[in-house]
Amino acid sequence: MTSNAYSLEVLKKVNLTAAFNCWLGFEIIRAEGGEAELRMPWQDEATQYAGFLHAGVIGALIDTACGYAATTVAGPVLASHYSVNCMAPAVGQAFVARATVARAGKRQVFARADVFAEQDGELRLVASGEVILVPVDSPAAKVPSQA
Amino acid sequence: MTSNAYSLEVLKKVNLTAAFNCWLGFEIIRAEGGEAELRMPWQDEATQYAGFLHAGVIGALIDTACGYAATTVAGPVLASHYSVNCMAPAVGQAFVARATVARAGKRQVFARADVFAEQDGELRLVASGEVILVPVDSPAAKVPSQA
Amino acid sequence: MTSNAYSLEVLKKVNLTAAFNCWLGFEIIRAEGGEAELRMPWQDEATQYAGFLHAGVIGALIDTACGYAATTVAGPVLASHYSVNCMAPAVGQAFVARATVARAGKRQVFARADVFAEQDGELRLVASGEVILVPVDSPAAKVPSQA
Amino acid sequence: MTSNAYSLEVLKKVNLTAAFNCWLGFEIIRAEGGEAELRMPWQDEATQYAGFLHAGVIGALIDTACGYAATTVAGPVLASHYSVNCMAPAVGQAFVARATVARAGKRQVFARADVFAEQDGELRLVASGEVILVPVDSPAAKVPSQA
Secondary structure (H helix, E strand, C coil): CCCCCCCHHHHHHHHHCCHHHHHHCCEEEEEECCEEEEEEECCHHHECCCCCECHHHHHHHHHHHHHHHHHHHHCCEEEEEEEEEECCCCCCCEEEEEEEEEEECCCCEEEEEEEEEEECCEEEEEEEEEEEEEECCCHHHHHHHCC | CCCCCCCHHHHHHHHHCCHHHHHHCCEEEEEECCEEEEEEECCHHHECCCCCECHHHHHHHHHHHHHHHHHHHHCCEEEEEEEEEECCCCCCCEEEEEEEEEEECCCCEEEEEEEEEEECCEEEEEEEEEEEEEECCCHHHHHHHCC | CCCCCCCHHHHHHHHHCCHHHHHHCCEEEEEECCEEEEEEECCHHHECCCCCECHHHHHHHHHHHHHHHHHHHHCCEEEEEEEEEECCCCCCCEEEEEEEEEEECCCCEEEEEEEEEEECCEEEEEEEEEEEEEECCCHHHHHHHCC | CCCCCCCHHHHHHHHHCCHHHHHHCCEEEEEECCEEEEEEECCHHHECCCCCECHHHHHHHHHHHHHHHHHHHHCCEEEEEEEEEECCCCCCCEEEEEEEEEEECCCCEEEEEEEEEEECCEEEEEEEEEEEEEECCCHHHHHHHCC
C-alpha cells in the first residue's frame, strides 16, 4: 500500500466530481484494503433497446468499482483496459458491484468485479469483469502519460 | 448473411428505443455489410472525475457499434462479452466508433471497433475494443436464453 | 448440469488424447461440480526468452482448466475466447491452475481460473484468466459449428 | 520509437533463446515499424483433444507476434495481458500470425494480431487477439518489476 492510498471519505468526494457517476447515481458503499462496493438504483434512462441495463453501464460499474478498489492500495489510478462478461439479463431494482484487487504492482494494478442485480433484497449475479489500472502521480498527471 | 439481417433504416428505429443511446446522443452514421459507424457529441454529463469521457461510455460506444455491425449480417444479437482498451485521454468535440465484424458464426459473432475523438474535423484514436455477440431469434427471445 | 457432464475419469481419458497437454505434463487433480484443478511440473522447454514459463503455456493452463471445469456441468465444450493476466514472473517447481464456472448457460459457459507457481510446497499467484466456452453436441460436432 | 528498438536481426537472436518458441518452430518472417509476422509449421504435438492446434499455442502465437511488433518501436517489453478469440478450427499445414502496434505509450504498448491457417498457399483467418505489453529497461530488469 502506498502512502497516497485513498480513504473512503476521499473517494466519496472524488465520486462527486465524476459527472457520469452522479448521473447514474453511483454510491460507494465500501472501500478499503483493496476492495470496494458500488451501488446504483435502477434508471430507466440507462437501458438498452430491450429494457435491460445497457452493457455500457455494466462496464461503468465494473470499471469504477475496480478503480476505487485500486485507489485504496495504490492511490490515484487510470483504467487502461477492462473486460465485461454479460452473463444474464441485467434487470432489478438496483445493481451492486463488488471489486477486489488481485495484485497491485508499481506499474499496473489488476482487479476484478462481480455485478449483481438486486430485487426484493436478493442479489443475483448478472455480470463480471476485469480491469487493469495504471497508477498515476496525481489525477492531473494522467493527461500526458496515460498509456 | 441471414435473411433477418437489419438494414440501416431498421437500426435507426431500434436505436431510438434504447434510452441510454438516446441520452448519450448516439447517431448511426453507417451500417452495412458487417460494418457500422456511430457518432456521439461531447457531453459534459458523460465524464469521469478528471473531465474525460467516462470509460463506461467508451465501452457503450464499442458495444453498440459492434452490435449494430453484427445485426447487418446476423439479425438480432446480444453482447455476451466485450473488452475496452483506453489508449489516450478521451476528449474532443465528438466521438466516432467504427466497428467491423471479423467472423459471423451461427452461435457467436466476433466484432471489433476503434473509437476516435473528433476535434476540428480531425480524428484521433483514443480507444479500441472487441465484442462477442450471440444471435437471438428475436429481441424478445433473449431474456430466458441470453447465455 | 446436463446429462452428458463429464466425470473425472472421463476427463482423464480425454486429457490423454490431447497431445499438447501430454507434452506439457498436464495432470488433472480434481474436476467436479463446476470446478477443476490442473497441475504441471516445470519444463525447461516451455519457457520464453528470459527463462519464465511462456505466456502461451499460462494461457494453455487457464484454457484447459476452465474447459475441464465446464465439462463437469455442460459436457463437451469448445473455448471461443480467453484472456490472460500475467501478474508476476512465472517460475517455480510446478504450476497449479484452479478453475471455477461462474455461469453455465445453454449457449455459453463462463469460467475463470487462477494460476499459481509452486515452490517448496508454497503456492504463489502468478496469473489469472477468463474463458468463454461453447457447448457442443459432441467433440466431433465442433468442426463445422465452432463459432 | 525509442533508441533501444529491436531490429529483425536482434529479434531473431532473441527468438532462439526462447525454448518454447524453438520447440514450436516459430520463425520471424518480418518485424519492423510496429509490425511483425510469425510463422510456425504444423506440429502434431501441439494439438488439443480433437486434433486442432491447441488454444494455448494460438495464444503463444498472438503473444509472441505482438511482443515482437512492440519491440520494434519500444525495445524490450513484457506481456501483462492478452486475449484470444478462437473463431474457426485451427488446422492447416502452417500458421501465420500478423501483429500490429495500435499505440506505443511510455507505460504500456497496445498491439493486436490475426492468426491464419495456411493450406496449399491459401490463408484462412482462424483467430485474433490483443496484447498489452509493458516496456522494461532490459530483459533482466523484468523479474522484480513485472507488474
